[in-house]
Amino acid sequence: MSGHSKWHNIQAKKGKADAARGRLFTKIGKEIAVAAKGNPNPSTNSKLADVIAKAKAANMPNDNIERAIKRAAGELAGKEFKELTYEGYSVGGSAVIITTLTDNINRTAGDVRSIMSKCGGSLGMTGCVSYMFDNKGYIVIERTPDLSEDEVTEYAIEAGADDVVAGEDAFEVYTSAEAFSEARKYLEGKGLTFMQAEITMIPQSKITLEGEKLEQFTKMLEKLDENDDVQEVYHNVDLPEDEEEE
DSSP: OOOOOOOOGGGGGGGOOOOHHHHHHHHHHHHHHHHHHTTTTTOHHHHHHHHHHHHHHOOOOOHHHHHHHHHHGGGGOOOOOEEEEEEEGGGGGGGEEEEESSSSSHHHHHHHHHHHHHHOOOOOOOTTGGGEEEEEEEEEEOOOOOOOOHHHHHHHHTTTTEEEEEEESEEEEEEEEETTTHHHHHHHHHTTOOOEEEEEESSSSOOOHHHHHHHHHHHHHHHHOOTTTTEEEEOOOOOOOOHHHO
């Protein structure tokens, strides 16, 4: 099994500054609270179980996870969050998909549109770029001396995965979105340590930006990340590793 690798482009998530890590935990916490609303038991709520796995892979403390679940029955009881997705084009014809959780659609739409516009991009109609991406389950497994590529590949096949990519520091396992939950549970049962575990959007191909265009695009990503309503930003730009590590 072999294929497209994205791990080198998201390693920076593990080395972000404290402020950025705090924002990440806040976003995942909101996601947990929304998933837990109505059923706070991950044993019978697969969506909640998936988000908890994502949180643990991001090294989110258990106390934070538990507080987020409790928020579902308390703080969020009278607050209705909506999941909205925006699509558009940024500089150089790059494709961008932005997922949000918001209690104020007008505020979020205005903020996202403004950030895109100020950084040389614009929002488009639903479906304008999503056809360039594949919705996939994505699990990154820590590579250790006692874990061989053959062993991980065997586990992945048994778990129903579509693809495995072996790297120096990690193994990347790709599944269909539908098979993600069961594959995750199977691999967890094998005692494997996850560095990332989530359903994500994988670009079918990537483009390269340079100079001012790359600076504009990077600034857009930073501004979107700083927005409390934005959960994830998917794009098809092949960012240089030094940009990812900032």
